[in-house]
Amino acid sequence: RKEVEQDPGPFNVPEGATVAFNCTYSNSASQSFFWYRQDCRKEPKLLMSVYSSGNEDGRFTAQLNRASQYISLLIRDSKLSDSATYLCVVSPKPYGGSQGNLIFGKGTKLSVKP
Amino acid sequence: GAVVSQHPSWVICKSGTSVKIECRSLDFQATTMFWYRQFPKQSLMLMATSNEGSKATYEQGVEKDKFLINHASLTLSTLTVTSAHPEDSSFYICSARGTGSSGGARDTQYFGPGTRLTVL
Numbered sequence: 315r316k317e318v319e320q321d322p323g324p325f326n327v328p329e330g331a332t333v334a335f336n337c338t339y340s341n342s343a344s345q346s347f348f349w350y351r352q353d354c355r356k357e358p359k360l361l362m363s364v365y366s367s368g369n370e371d372g373r374f375t376a377q378l379n380r381a382s383q384y385i386s387l388l389i390r391d392s393k394l395s396d397s398a399t400y401l402c403v404v405s406p407k408p409y410g411g412s413q414g415n416l417i418f419g420k421g422t423k424l425s426v427k428p
Numbered sequence: 429g430a431v432v433s434q435h436p437s438w439v440i441c442k443s444g445t446s447v448k449i450e451c452r453s454l455d456f457q458a459t460t461m462f463w464y465r466q467f468p469k470q471s472l473m474l475m476a477t478s479n480e481g482s483k484a485t486y487e488q489g490v491e492k493d494k495f496l497i498n499h500a501s502l503t504l505s506t507l508t509v510t511s512a513h514p515e516d517s518s519f520y521i522c523s524a525r526g527t528g529s530s531g532g533a534r535d536t537q538y539f540g541p542g543t544r545l546t547v548l
Contacts, residue, residue, distance in 0.1 A: 318471070355519075355542070355544070356541065356542065357521050357539040357540060357541050357542050358472065358521075358539055359539070360536070401471075401472075415474055415477075416462075416472075416474070416537060417474075418471040418472040418473075419471060420469070420470060420471045421471070
């Protein structure tokens with residue numbers, strides 16, 4: 315079983331749609347969780363950290379359920395510029411601690427169409 | 429702040445040659461840098477952790493004699509793919525860990541733009 319699993323995608327949605335990404339992780343000892351965004355042939359960039367209480371940043375909402383080892387990302391009112399691959403990332407280190415081994419999911423590709 | 433550069437951005441080489449990729453933290457000092465590899469439609473996979481002034485720590489399955497890592501200064505780490513073969517063709521990405529001083533949040537990884545290697 316892969317350490318981090320995501321929806322295979324791709325997701326093709328119209329502008330303005332709401333999109334949900336799901337992710338599960340296998341290591342219950344994982345301590346910190348993130349969503350990264352990767353544009354085609356570019357490096358990944360941190361989108362947001364994910365906390366158990368749930369957190370929101372504008373149109374983006376992330377949720378974490380440690381009991382079921384599940385992470386989600388919701389994008390509301392999607393824009394053309396949201397088109398990218400979204401990577402679920404897990405770390406054995408705590409937030410604010412030494413960010414060592416980041417474990418990446420394969421990513422889910424999102425295409426937002428006009 | 430917290431900019432990481434890689435050079436070259438892409439390289440095409442013949443089988444059997446060696447290729448060196450540089451990773452630089454431009455506006456902060458990074459005692460730790462990481463090297464990742466990403467094959468098409470696959471996850472980024474950590475290859476090794478590079479600590480300034482000491483030997484790199486390689487992940488299981490990564491040949492240290494094939495992927496030579498040197499981290500001689502606080503702003504530069506290099507990855508040399510020795511005797512490259514077509515199966516080494518991949519996207520190589522480095523990241524540098526911020527120190528919390530000028531440039532970069534402490535302990536956050538900042539990624540370089542990547543180097544696309546094609547071995548013919």
